[in-house]
Amino acid sequence: MAIPLLKDVPLAPSDDPGPYRREDYEALPDQPRCELIYGRFYVSPSPLLIHQIIVGLLYERLLRISRTSGGRAFVAPLDVHLAKHSTVQPDVVYVSPSRMDILQSRIEGAPDLLIEVLSPGTARTDRGEKLRLYLEFEVREYWIVDPLEKQIEFLRNEGGRFVVALPQGAEYRSAALPEIRLNLLDFWQDVAEQLPGA
Numbered sequence: 001m002a003i004p005l006l007k008d009v010p011l012a013p014s015d016d017p018g019p020y021r022r023e024d025y026e027a028l029p030d031q032p033r034c035e036l037i038y039g040r041f042y043v044s045p046s047p048l049l050i051h052q053i054i055v056g057l058l059y060e061r062l063l064r065i066s067r068t069s070g071g072r073a074f075v076a077p078l079d080v081h082l083a084k085h086s087t088v089q090p091d092v093v094y095v096s097p098s099r100m101d102i103l104q105s106r107i108e109g110a111p112d113l114l115i116e117v118l119s120p121g122t123a124r125t126d127r128g129e130k131l132r133l134y135l136e137f138e139v140r141e142y143w144i145v146d147p148l149e150k151q152i153e154f155l156r157n158e159g160g161r162f163v164v165a166l167p168q169g170a171e172y173r174s175a176a177l178p179e180i181r182l183n184l185l186d187f188w189q190d191v192a193e194q195l196p197g198a
Contacts, residue, residue: 017085025087033077037129039085045121050147053194054117055091058145061182062094062113069179070097071112079106080114082137088130090114091145096177110134112177115143131155135162140176150188 018039025036033044047055055075062073074093081087094113095103102109114134116126126144134142135157142162144153154172155162165175167184174180 021084022081022087033089035089036085036087037125037133042125042129044089045119047117047119048147050191050195051091051117051119053191054145054147055115057187057190057194058092058115058117061187062092062180065179065181066094071095071179072100072103074107080111081106081108082110082133086133086137088133090130091117094177094180096179110137110139112139113141113143113174113180114139115145117145117147131162135160141165141174141180147191150191152182152184 020036020039020041022036025041028034028041034041035044036042059073059075065071066073072095074095076089076091078089078093079087080090080093090111092115093107093111094115095107096112099109099112102111116122116130118126131142131144138157140157142155142157144155146152152172154165154167154174156165156174156176165172167173167182170183170185172180172182172184
């Protein structure tokens, strides 16, 4: 069976889910890497070096936090099953101690924090379909990282809508997850030091 993989993301999320479901997703080969979002398959291109540096450093910080908090941190590729019509592989995932029941052979339900690092091929999906999906399934926080602008949008779910949470000076502290803190100056300095030619 030939399955269409969307490379060109629609300008606006569709109101009705496509034809594919979790069982179709699970029947796919491992390559190319793709996600199931609202019943449609999206191929994920290979990430750039800066993308992987950022993912690694964010994961490293969340892993340290999780060892103290009793939560868990994960890095892609790892399936997060949100619904029969949607299985995603966020770049970085954090699950708080209170949500450990979603950890099975894969993640079955909405983690507390999902992080997506923008790439040229995924930016529209990360800001469109995924933002809508993460809000719908009550992800508590969603971070969108822009490597080119060296910015992180901290989005907090408040009453069914994402609102921008601002850092206090150079440090971001999560109101929803008090154990989560990120010093932005240190983080972007670490990113710069990992780049070739640094």
